[in-house]
Amino acid sequence: MKVLIFTTTLLGSKTLLLALAGGMIALQALVSYTYESFSGVTGQMFADLPREFAALIKVQSGLPLGNDPNAYLTLGYYHPIFLVLGSAAAISIGSQALAGEVDRGTILYLLARPLHRWQVVVSKGAVILPATALVAAGAMAGTTLGTMLIGVDIETRRFVLAAINAWALFIAIGAIALLCSTLANSTGQAAGWAITFAMISFFVDFLADLWEPIRRVEPLSIFNHYDPSQVVATGSLPADDLAFLLGLAVFATMLAVFIFSRRDLRV
Amino acid sequence: MSSSTPAILLDGLTKYYGKVRGVDDLHLTVDQGETFGFLGPNGAGKTTTIRLLTGFMRPSSGRAFVFGHDIVKESTSIRRLIGFVPGTTPYESMTGHGVLDYLGALQESPPLLRADLCERLKLSDDDLHRKLRTYSKGMRQKIAIIQALQHDPELIIMDEPTEGLDPLMQNELFSILKERSALGRTIFLSSHIISEVERLCDRVAIIREGRLVAVEDVDAMRRRRSLQVEIRVPSGQSPDQLLKMPGVTTISITDGHIIMSYQGDLVPLLQMLSNIKLEDLIIERPSLEEVFLTFYDDAQDSPVAALQENKVKS
Numbered sequence: 001m002k003v004l005i006f007t008t009t010l011l012g013s014k015t016l017l018l019a020l021a022g023g024m025i026a027l028q029a030l031v032s033y034t035y036e037s038f039s040g041v042t043g044q045m046f047a048d049l050p051r052e053f054a055a056l057i058k059v060q061s062g063l064p065l066g067n068d069p070n071a072y073l074t075l076g077y078y079h080p081i082f083l084v085l086g087s088a089a090a091i092s093i094g095s096q097a098l099a100g101e102v103d104r105g106t107i108l109y110l111l112a113r114p115l116h117r118w119q120v121v122v123s124k125g126a127v128i129l130p131a132t133a134l135v136a137a138g139a140m141a142g143t144t145l146g147t148m149l150i151g152v153d154i155e156t157r158r159f160v161l162a163a164i165n166a167w168a169l170f171i172a173i174g175a176i177a178l179l180c181s182t183l184a185n186s187t188g189q190a191a192g193w194a195i196t197f198a199m200i201s202f203f204v205d206f207l208a209d210l211w212e213p214i215r216r217v218e219p220l221s222i223f224n225h226y227d228p229s230q231v232v233a234t235g236s237l238p239a240d241d242l243a244f245l246l247g248l249a250v251f252a253t254m255l256a257v258f259i260f261s262r263r264d265l266r267v
Numbered sequence: 268m269s270s271s272t273p274a275i276l277l278d279g280l281t282k283y284y285g286k287v288r289g290v291d292d293l294h295l296t297v298d299q300g301e302t303f304g305f306l307g308p309n310g311a312g313k314t315t316t317i318r319l320l321t322g323f324m325r326p327s328s329g330r331a332f333v334f335g336h337d338i339v340k341e342s343t344s345i346r347r348l349i350g351f352v353p354g355t356t357p358y359e360s361m362t363g364h365g366v367l368d369y370l371g372a373l374q375e376s377p378p379l380l381r382a383d384l385c386e387r388l389k390l391s392d393d394d395l396h397r398k399l400r401t402y403s404k405g406m407r408q409k410i411a412i413i414q415a416l417q418h419d420p421e422l423i424i425m426d427e428p429t430e431g432l433d434p435l436m437q438n439e440l441f442s443i444l445k446e447r448s449a450l451g452r453t454i455f456l457s458s459h460i461i462s463e464v465e466r467l468c469d470r471v472a473i474i475r476e477g478r479l480v481a482v483e484d485v486d487a488m489r490r491r492r493s494l495q496v497e498i499r500v501p502s503g504q505s506p507d508q509l510l511k512m513p514g515v516t517t518i519s520i521t522d523g524h525i526i527m528s529y530q531g532d533l534v535p536l537l538q539m540l541s542n543i544k545l546e547d548l549i550i551e552r553p554s555l556e557e558v559f560l561t562f563y564d565d566a567q568d569s570p571v572a573a574l575q576e577n578k579v580k581s
Contacts, residue, residue: 104356108351112415115346
């Protein structure tokens, strides 16, 4: 690991990351704000949701949702904008890591130094950790801020766990983008592959709730291991879900190191 | 690192991209302290060779060594010893200082020459505080050159180094490189601009379609080619003895104005010319450019074919 590469890459993305984190804060504060407008009817609202829509927003039957603000506010952690902002941070950092350098030709300057290629992959890949942590922390901060503003008490610990679950999801997406980055010749190409992976994974998880044949492959979807409503409702983050997401991230990073160490760079 | 160890040694170095040939069976030795030119048109295999030397690619077969270090197994050690101008733009989102600090720190060698290089290449402190995206092409190239030379590397590898530099800066760069060479540094210069190789290099290799077709001293290469002799004799006279002389090939005869090529020692030619009443005489050595172009002559019976068979040496 080269700290200089890590810090230079992280600082090079600061504007993007601060914008995404700011978006997260605003989104969750806004979701908190809308709680008041549903005050007293959220329980009925969840109960009346069509099955397909409930699957889409990951509201599962059997959970004690009721009129609990904790339950309502988890909607913000599966909101499309939440997923887009978090994935944008992960995919942007991951896909730029190596393909961006190849794309711009700067990889020739970097790899002309006495560095091992694994050091470059790991140093650049490690940026995914603070980048996605910042965005996930932004969500947590937005929830806290929003609930303070409307004067509603929530169980902060449960939302911390939901944010950790989101962080692990984004780390996994970022590691897949890093893997794509080792194979691609441009950031756009790497990002396109990573987005395709995330979309397929999302739809597998969604369709599995509605269509039996897909249920067998559902455990392979990263979104199957991300369930904020369950985490907040139960107050615990399943270790196997966390292990799957982080294990996938480690595996993808190791594969990225293996591939990039052997790749011919035809810049 | 012994001084007798070649700076660069290619031993059957071959690179294929699938079925497409990059370079094929390259054999070459570049000695320490030598300034070596690597000539060829775009797509001939110059960049592939450099990418192999610097560890950006792995050879399909063959071996290569830089200061005795294997390019596959000891690539990291090699990159401690080299400075590389790659022919691409450095980090545009950084300032000049930022790029030089970043790459200098990763090189893990002190940037002893940076201040001097910046001064000689006319990059002011104000320039260096600006982001590269605001630089002209020439200024970016200066940064590319400084980052390669600032740590005083043993081997300087440059891919089209004068790209974007104005003639004054080109002269300054050549002057800098000659100084480094005088101090024993090895320079490997890849270019398709023959005049810059001619000005700077001791020896030159010409690569064609992935294969070396000649490796020679710049002077010897030029000498070995035919002289162009142009004479004017009084009207009505024909210097038959000269035209029948071994090594002379007549190109044109027009009313006492004779153009011919001559291959051989200069002394017999001058003796022969001294016996002829001349009104005018011009003898020219071909430029390296003209020599270079003959190597790209496709005719099978041209000197190229002979060179391919016999003259390639390391």
